[in-house]
Amino acid sequence: MTSKKTINFFYDVVSPYSWLAFEVMCRYRNVWDVEVKLRPAFLGGIMQKSGNKPPGLVPNKFLYMTKDLQRLAQYVDVPLSPPDDPFEAMFQKGSLAAMRFVTAVQEREKDGDRQVEQVSRELWRRIWSENKDITEPASLSEVPEYLTGMTVKYLALSQGLLIFLQAAKKAGLSDSEIKEVLELCTTQHIKDKLINTTQEALDVGAFGLPMFMYRVNGNAEIFFGSDRFELMAHCIGEKWLGPQPHKSTSKM
Amino acid sequence: MTSKKTINFFYDVVSPYSWLAFEVMCRYRNVWDVEVKLRPAFLGGIMQKSGNKPPGLVPNKFLYMTKDLQRLAQYVDVPLSPPDDPFEAMFQKGSLAAMRFVTAVQEREKDGDRQVEQVSRELWRRIWSENKDITEPASLSEVPEYLTGMTVKYLALSQGLLIFLQAAKKAGLSDSEIKEVLELCTTQHIKDKLINTTQEALDVGAFGLPMFMYRVNGNAEIFFGSDRFELMAHCIGEKWLGPQPHKSTSKM
Numbered sequence: 001m002t003s004k005k006t007i008n009f010f011y012d013v014v015s016p017y018s019w020l021a022f023e024v025m026c027r028y029r030n031v032w033d034v035e036v037k038l039r040p041a042f043l044g045g046i047m048q049k050s051g052n053k054p055p056g057l058v059p060n061k062f063l064y065m066t067k068d069l070q071r072l073a074q075y076v077d078v079p080l081s082p083p084d085d086p087f088e089a090m091f092q093k094g095s096l097a098a099m100r101f102v103t104a105v106q107e108r109e110k111d112g113d114r115q116v117e118q119v120s121r122e123l124w125r126r127i128w129s130e131n132k133d134i135t136e137p138a139s140l141s142e143v144p145e146y147l148t149g150m151t152v153k154y155l156a157l158s159q160g161l162l163i164f165l166q167a168a169k170k171a172g173l174s175d176s177e178i179k180e181v182l183e184l185c186t187t188q189h190i191k192d193k194l195i196n197t198t199q200e201a202l203d204v205g206a207f208g209l210p211m212f213m214y215r216v217n218g219n220a221e222i223f224f225g226s227d228r229f230e231l232m233a234h235c236i237g238e239k240w241l242g243p244q245p246h247k248s249t250s251k252m
Numbered sequence: 253m254t255s256k257k258t259i260n261f262f263y264d265v266v267s268p269y270s271w272l273a274f275e276v277m278c279r280y281r282n283v284w285d286v287e288v289k290l291r292p293a294f295l296g297g298i299m300q301k302s303g304n305k306p307p308g309l310v311p312n313k314f315l316y317m318t319k320d321l322q323r324l325a326q327y328v329d330v331p332l333s334p335p336d337d338p339f340e341a342m343f344q345k346g347s348l349a350a351m352r353f354v355t356a357v358q359e360r361e362k363d364g365d366r367q368v369e370q371v372s373r374e375l376w377r378r379i380w381s382e383n384k385d386i387t388e389p390a391s392l393s394e395v396p397e398y399l400t401g402m403t404v405k406y407l408a409l410s411q412g413l414l415i416f417l418q419a420a421k422k423a424g425l426s427d428s429e430i431k432e433v434l435e436l437c438t439t440q441h442i443k444d445k446l447i448n449t450t451q452e453a454l455d456v457g458a459f460g461l462p463m464f465m466y467r468v469n470g471n472a473e474i475f476f477g478s479d480r481f482e483l484m485a486h487c488i489g490e491k492w493l494g495p496q497p498h499k500s501t502s503k504m
Contacts, residue, residue: 059303
């Protein structure tokens with residue numbers, strides 16, 4: 001039994017603020033006395049069910065977000081650079097297939113969460129750093145050889161398939177692991193797992209992502225966005241050393 | 253001539269996040285090498301003209317804000333406690349009369365901004381700490397004696413008049429100063445000044461309040477909300493010492 005606080009980190013790779021929060025949270029895993037549980041969720045479902053509207057619909061807010069993200073990315077030291085059409089990437093294309101893929105990676109990984117961390121990071125990098133589309137269907141001719149034998153229909157229709165494969169490869173998954181993940185992706189179990197995680201986030205009060213949640217005497221405490229670390233640190237009795245704790249510590 | 257950076261702080265006393273940001277900004281006036289210019293503006297106009305919607309319309313967001321404000325207030329050390337009906341106070345009653353009053357205080361005060369700072373603080377305290385209404389019209393019998401002679405109609409109809417008077421008194425304004433401010437309140441000059449400040453905020457990109465703005469080579473840099481101090485400090489080359497810089501400094 002451990003008395004460590006468990007911080008659930010709900011995120012979606014379509015959300016750039018989730019990326020910033022994710023990298024900072026990953027850096028603090030070994031600085032704060034907490035356990036971090038990565039909780040891939042579906043932002044589209046959270047927005048729709050909570051009745052929230054994308055911030056990008058207000059022109060001044062959208063302009064601000066673009067600038068705010070650039071400034072924060074530089075300060076937090078995350079190589080984020082918005083895609084050609086950030087509004088389309090964030091709010092119109094969606095991330096259902098991508099988040100099912102991440103959920104399947106997590107489901108397959110029994111020991112720790114190194115793979116789900118790496119795959120998530122690679123997907124963010126592709127959308128938010130390399131301007132790649134995670135929703136284009138792959139053509140059959142592009143499907144790599146090691147996947148022959150899998151349902152052709154799934155492979156051809158699957159949105160973003162090639163990007164997922166590249167991300168998984170770069171994250172260090174083997175061909176056979178990737179095959180397993182792809183087979184898992186389409187199962188009802190994985191679809192349900194993503195739905196359930198998203199519903200759990202909504203039940204404790206989500207209206208967007210990223211969201212942090214830990215329990216105090218059974219009650220959920222939530223923090224929304226990438227800008228509540230200092231406050232959260234205060235609430236859990238830990239120290240905020242800025243978004244780059246290792247640099248900051250070495251300076252002191 | 254001074255090379256100090258001037259930070260324009262746009263705010264409305266109806267906004268609780270503005271209060272938190274205001275107190276932190278006031279504390280840093282003497283810590284950072286900056287000049288702070290208080291810019292009373294009208295939140296209702298900014299929301300309407302930018303096409304933004306109150307966050308309180310999304311139930312999960314409203315619940316979160318209430319909790320977030322309590323936690324932040326405690327951390328920032330501002331005696332904020334939400335009124336009985338925060339939604340009504342924030343989004344339905346409005347603050348036009350209050351912000352004209354604050355604008356008039358600022359207009360009358362020639363030397364510095366001690367009075368406008370104090371009056372703003374007292375108004376926040378009344379709504380956000382003492383659950384008082386800033387929009388109730390005063391009845392004629394409640395109007396203090398020193399104001400006799402002023403337009404009876406204005407006094408009777410003016411929303412929140414008694415609360416403004418109390419705030420101004422507590423902020424240290426004399427009876428004659430208060431009388432001058434009340435006379436200014438209804439002039440076209442003050443109405444226009446509030447409109448112009450609000451429009452200036454919109455022109456540089458506002459979609460809500462509080463908002464910070466300074467210029468770099470003539471271009472406006474804006475920061476929205478009470479949670480960008482650490483980033484703003486980084487951008488202007490100053491040090492973030494937490495929301496209570498004097499406590500934090502003395503500890504180091």
